[in-house]
Amino acid sequence: MAKTRGHISIDIDECKGCELCTVECPQDGMAMSTELNRKGYHYALLVEDVCTGCTNCALVCPEAVITVYRENKANKTKEKVAVITDVRDNITVTVS
Amino acid sequence: MSAASEGIQCAYIEDLDEVWARPSTLIETTMHYCPGCGHSVVHRLIMEVIRELNIQEIAIGVAPVGCAVFAYHYMDIDMQEAAHGRATAVATGIKRMLPDRMVFTYQGDGDLAAIGTAETIHTINRGENIVMVFINNGIYGMTGGQMAPTTLEGSITSTTPSGRDLAMHGHPLKITEMIAMLPGAYYVTRQAVNTAKAVRKTKRALMNAFKYQMEGKGGTSFIEVVSNCPSGWKMTPIESNQWLENHIFKNFELGDIKTPPKE
Ligand SMILES: Cc1ncc(C[n+]2csc(CCOP(=O)(O)OP(=O)(O)O)c2C)c(N)n1
Ligand code: SF4
Ligand code: SF4
Numbered sequence: 467m468a469k470t471r472g473h474i475s476i477d478i479d480e481c482k483g484c485e486l487c488t489v490e491c492p493q494d495g496m497a498m499s500t501e502l503n504r505k506g507y508h509y510a511l512l513v514e515d516v517c518t519g520c521t522n523c524a525l526v527c528p529e530a531v532i533t534v535y536r537e538n539k540a541n542k543t544k545e546k547v548a549v550i551t552d553v554r555d556n557i558t559v560t561v562s
Numbered sequence: 563m564s565a566a567s568e569g570i571q572c573a574y575i576e577d578l579d580e581v582w583a584r585p586s587t588l589i590e591t592t593m594h595y596c597p598g599c600g601h602s603v604v605h606r607l608i609m610e611v612i613r614e615l616n617i618q619e620i621a622i623g624v625a626p627v628g629c630a631v632f633a634y635h636y637m638d639i640d641m642q643e644a645a646h647g648r649a650t651a652v653a654t655g656i657k658r659m660l661p662d663r664m665v666f667t668y669q670g671d672g673d674l675a676a677i678g679t680a681e682t683i684h685t686i687n688r689g690e691n692i693v694m695v696f697i698n699n700g701i702y703g704m705t706g707g708q709m710a711p712t713t714l715e716g717s718i719t720s721t722t723p724s725g726r727d728l729a730m731h732g733h734p735l736k737i738t739e740m741i742a743m744l745p746g747a748y749y750v751t752r753q754a755v756n757t758a759k760a761v762r763k764t765k766r767a768l769m770n771a772f773k774y775q776m777e778g779k780g781g782t783s784f785i786e787v788v789s790n791c792p793s794g795w796k797m798t799p800i801e802s803n804q805w806l807e808n809h810i811f812k813n814f815e816l817g818d819i820k821t822p823p824k825e
Contacts, residue, residue: 473578484598484792484799490758507597521582522758528595528602534582 472519477531483507487523587613598799600789603755624649628670629703647678650685666693671712672702675737689746693771699791707794711735742820748781750820756803
């Protein structure tokens, strides 16, 4: 059965690199960056496109910096949005 | 490797709904807590509950002395700082003068179970209609990792360099079980925030506690959260959570200790 599709966006400059989200992801989709963020921490990233939008990572994140999105099959008319996450500032663009 | 070349760089969020975001009641600022500290998670959960119950305008929190001394910088509600251990005395005064406000205290184990033991016991014995949130991380975090009443036998802290010795330092204090026997205790539970499942349960417990206060059911709701202190325990956040599972929860068992009588 196809999994529900989800996605997360992380405010990487507010991440303190605790790694708790990475162990809590049941899909093993997260890892820590090799780069440092503005605070000097390795930050969390979604590295595999396996997210189901379960929210586990966001629930354990002490900094509350993870936003979670999930597929909603009843909602096909919504505009297409791409969120580009692991750059210095989050950018959201609308795809027409 | 550049930052932009790591991770999923661009996911097309087509028909995706936002299902989890930082609560608006948690002020947009960096908390001073150490990486992986449970204090941050519990702050957020209280703010989620206050937002969902729509009580932001009538909530009053009392912050302790301890690492959570700056809680009022993060919670977007009215707050009052109390002297070390005296949060429940201050909360008693606030609730009695402003009975329509939703009042809670937020206290560590040094604050609530050592210097504030008398206030803790007598507030609950009077059955004050407040919520008490008790963060048990088994140590004095703020002052540099000294032994707390809740420190386990054998644990090394800065004041027990060869481990807590029961003959010398007494037994780990289970204050939650002690206060549960008081008639003024209405709802008493012990929870954790080390996993997503535990976080969901703690949020439910906080929700119950605030609802009981709103319903004016009479009695104090007491929520212990068995938490970590990676810095004081000299562990990584992941190691500290494993330590909780493998050692601490065996001594401080999770679950409800006293639930309100069924109607
Ligand atoms: C009257 C008084 N005595 C002692 C102190 C020193 N002091 C500050 S915080 C603290 C203990 C904090 O431990 P805990 O309540 O467990 O909170 P944590 O920092 O672990 O979250 C102590 C003893 C103080 N501030 N005031
Ligand atoms: S849980 Fe939050 S702070 Fe910790 S590594 Fe993950 S995103 Fe960063
Ligand atoms: S010293 Fe311990 S309790 Fe205090 S913020 Fe750091 S990890 Fe948390």
